[in-house]
Amino acid sequence: MSFLTRSQRETLTDVWLTGPATLALLIFIFLPIMIVTILSFSDYQFGARDLSWVGWENYITLFTSAIGQRAIVNTLIYVAIVIPFSVVFALLVAIGLHRMLDWAPALSRILRTVYFLPVAATLVAMAVAWQMLLHPNLGLVNKVLSTLGSAPQNWLSDRGLVLYTLAAIGIWQSVGYNMVLFLAGLSAIPEDIYEAAEVDGAGGAWARFWTVTWPMLGPTTLFVLVVTATNAFRVFETVATLTRGGPAFASETLVYALYREGFVYFKAGYASAITVIFFAILLTLTLAQMRLVERRVHYR
Amino acid sequence: MNAIPTLELGDVTRRFGEQTVLDSISLAIPPGSFTSLLGASGCGKSTTLRIMAGLDRPTAGAVRLEGQEVSALTAHERNIAMVFQSYALYPHLTVAQNIALPLTMKSLSAFGRLPLLGTLIPGTAAARKEIQTKVSAAAEMLGLSHLLDRKPGTLSGGQKQRVALGRALVRDPVLFLLDEPLSNLDARLRVQMRAELVALHRRTGKPFVYVTHDQAEAMAMSDQVIVMIKGSIAQAGTPRELYERPTSLAVAEFVGTHAINLITPQQGAGEILSSAARAILGVRPEHVVPAPHGSFIAKLRSVEYLGSEIVLTLCTEQGVELKSIAPGTFEPPLQGDSVRLSFDPTCTHLFHPETGARIGAPECRS
Ligand SMILES: Nc1ncnc2c1ncn2[C@@H]1O[C@H](COP(=O)(O)OP(=O)(O)OP(=O)(O)O)[C@@H](O)[C@H]1O
Ligand SMILES: [Mg+2]
Numbered sequence: 001m002s003f004l005t006r007s008q009r010e011t012l013t014d015v016w017l018t019g020p021a022t023l024a025l026l027i028f029i030f031l032p033i034m035i036v037t038i039l040s041f042s043d044y045q046f047g048a049r050d051l052s053w054v055g056w057e058n059y060i061t062l063f064t065s066a067i068g069q070r071a072i073v074n075t076l077i078y079v080a081i082v083i084p085f086s087v088v089f090a091l092l093v094a095i096g097l098h099r100m101l102d103w104a105p106a107l108s109r110i111l112r113t114v115y116f117l118p119v120a121a122t123l124v125a126m127a128v129a130w131q132m133l134l135h136p137n138l139g140l141v142n143k144v145l146s147t148l149g150s151a152p153q154n155w156l157s158d159r160g161l162v163l164y165t166l167a168a169i170g171i172w173q174s175v176g177y178n179m180v181l182f183l184a185g186l187s188a189i190p191e192d193i194y195e196a197a198e199v200d201g202a203g204g205a206w207a208r209f210w211t212v213t214w215p216m217l218g219p220t221t222l223f224v225l226v227v228t229a230t231n232a233f234r235v236f237e238t239v240a241t242l243t244r245g246g247p248a249f250a251s252e253t254l255v256y257a258l259y260r261e262g263f264v265y266f267k268a269g270y271a272s273a274i275t276v277i278f279f280a281i282l283l284t285l286t287l288a289q290m291r292l293v294e295r296r297v298h299y300r
Numbered sequence: 301m302n303a304i305p306t307l308e309l310g311d312v313t314r315r316f317g318e319q320t321v322l323d324s325i326s327l328a329i330p331p332g333s334f335t336s337l338l339g340a341s342g343c344g345k346s347t348t349l350r351i352m353a354g355l356d357r358p359t360a361g362a363v364r365l366e367g368q369e370v371s372a373l374t375a376h377e378r379n380i381a382m383v384f385q386s387y388a389l390y391p392h393l394t395v396a397q398n399i400a401l402p403l404t405m406k407s408l409s410a411f412g413r414l415p416l417l418g419t420l421i422p423g424t425a426a427a428r429k430e431i432q433t434k435v436s437a438a439a440e441m442l443g444l445s446h447l448l449d450r451k452p453g454t455l456s457g458g459q460k461q462r463v464a465l466g467r468a469l470v471r472d473p474v475l476f477l478l479d480e481p482l483s484n485l486d487a488r489l490r491v492q493m494r495a496e497l498v499a500l501h502r503r504t505g506k507p508f509v510y511v512t513h514d515q516a517e518a519m520a521m522s523d524q525v526i527v528m529i530k531g532s533i534a535q536a537g538t539p540r541e542l543y544e545r546p547t548s549l550a551v552a553e554f555v556g557t558h559a560i561n562l563i564t565p566q567q568g569a570g571e572i573l574s575s576a577a578r579a580i581l582g583v584r585p586e587h588v589v590p591a592p593h594g595s596f597i598a599k600l601r602s603v604e605y606l607g608s609e610i611v612l613t614l615c616t617e618q619g620v621e622l623k624s625i626a627p628g629t630f631e632p633p634l635q636g637d638s639v640r641l642s643f644d645p646t647c648t649h650l651f652h653p654e655t656g657a658r659i660g661a662p663e664c665r666s
Contacts, residue, residue: 192384192386195375197390197401200405201406202405203374207405216391
């Protein structure tokens with residue numbers, strides 16, 4: 001094969017190595033995104049033989065129609081509840097389990113597994129369990145409430161309550177994952193910095209946290225925030241299995257709207273517009289995450 | 301004149317589970333002294349220091365600070381400064397903030413420490429000003445003034461070491477504890493920092509406790525050296541006492557730039573020195589010199605020329621290896637030739653063959 005120069009052969013090798021992955025990326029990611037973007041400016045229906053261009057109409061509908069606004073606002077509320085609670089709970093649990101490692105290592109490890117179970121389990125299966133727990137008459141939650149003397153609630157069919165119920169399940173589901181991230185961050189803090197803090201007069205639990213733990217966990221926390229936000233924006237399984245966006249669109253979210261418009265009503269044009277908006281949000285978060293991951297390596 | 305020691309350990313024992321790491325340690329740190337804790341790795345030096353600091357608690361025994369029992373006090377309440385082997389700087393704070401931290405913890409309230417809100421609390425501005433003055437003074441003393449805005453991650457080892465010292469200095473503590481502070485530095489910087497530490501000790505006038513496994517460092521810097529071996533104190537004394545009257549074989553082996561020559565009775569210690577017939581004879585290489593009328597003969601094995609001195613490795617008639625140090629001007633004979641050696645009998649040490657304890661021997665006054 002002497003008719004190829006060395007550099008030509010090297011180029012060929014590079015193409016061989018990167019080619020398949022690049023091709024797959026183009027076919028399975030970029031191409032669909034392009035198609036979806038194009039479709040979002042049309043009124044295409046699945047199965048239809050023709051389509052007409054409608055300009056920005058799909059986007060205008062999403063942002064101005066009552067249901068479209070509902071989906072956006074609900075998603076934002078959901079994200080705004082899940083992020084802070086999930087992060088704070090995960091941090092508290094992680095600190096507790098990390099300290100417990102000193103005096104009850106076995107129990108600490110068992111509890112860590114327990115907290116991680118919701119992450120490992122299939123959410124659809126877990127949703128069934130939640131449905132039983134939250135059942136208005138037979139559910140354990142209402143039983144406990146009534147023995148405590150509180151009024152039972154329609155957790156999944158009360159319009160004012162359903163979104164918060166879903167958010168609580170979202171928190172329950174993400175705490176375990178965030179806790180594992182925080183535990184890793186905590187064990188990376190050198191013990192002697194805590195000792196230095198103790199000598200310097202920052203030995204109390206409160207001062208320790210604010211002088212050492214919180215700043216040293218800074219990079220981990222940013223990472224956890226982005227991951228939690230990404231997952232919260234994607235909320236779908238619990239909505240689909242427990243409420244179907246109801247009652248009266250009270251638990252409608254972006255991804256569920258996308259699913260319904262696209263796969264129930266076959267409004268591909270409109271669903272594509274939702275997809276593009278959703279994709280833009282995730283892309284922003286992912287870019288933020290990549291920059292943070294680069295920065296978390298060292299303090300400068 | 302017997303002033304109350306700044307710090308005293310009375311029969312301190314520390315166990316980790318089954319393992320006894322410190323076995324009934326008693327020592328005293330006199331005011332203004334420079335004390336070294338010298339010992340091999342794992343002998344319990346850091347554990348001793350941490351018990352002094354209050355970062356660890358003794359299983360049994362007393363810790364007294366200026367005569368007061370302080371076992372129940374935290375590290376901060378004891379007002380003891382500690383410099384960690386790994387520096388233990390706060391990576392997210394600048395050099396200035398690192399040095400200032402003990403002061404901000406002391407003189408600012410939790411709210412006063414907040415970045416923006418803090419300025420609203422009365423008295424905060426004045427306190428901050430005072431802290432800044434002290435930090436600048438400490439930084440000046442350590443030559444850190446141009447680095448105050450840098451983060452520790454961007455500093456060299458020597459600079460980090462200085463920041464750690466600065467953090468200890470600003471507080472005006474009653475006692476400084478330093479855990480192998482120079483071990484992460486290169487040889488040259490180590491010698492330089494050694495001199496700086498001694499100067500710093502003079503300037504502060506406060507007692508320093510200095511942990512090291514380098515006997516040369518301990519001998520060069522200290523008023524008092526405490527030799528620790530396997531969790532016990534083998535000997536405590538001035539560098540001169542340690543060198544001239546080691547109380548045990550182990551201490552004699554530890555102290556001194558060149559390892560001491562040891563000759564057992566079976567190897568003919570008695571023939572070299574009649575009083576050593578039933579003891580292990582210890583003679584330091586620097587006290588064995590080639591001399592035309594020397595008292596015994598050994599064969600020359602190898603020669604190490606160091607400029608100012610020459611290290612001769614020799615072999616006695618009984619086949620015992622000996623080291624001798626000759627002045628740099630000495631012209632060594634050929635290898636394999638016999639050399640006559642002499643030594644000053646007053647510079648020898650006798651140790652019990654079984655226990656290793658010192659047996660009364662003439663004191664060395666060279
Ligand atoms: N927290 C602990 N738990 C169990 N064992 C410990 C603990 N801390 C120290 N030890 C043990 O105590 C012994 C003495 O440790 P220490 O750190 O005091 O040694 P050192 O003299 O400072 O050694 P080095 O020169 O290597 O720093 C070691 O055998 C160590 O394994
Ligand atoms: Mg140590």
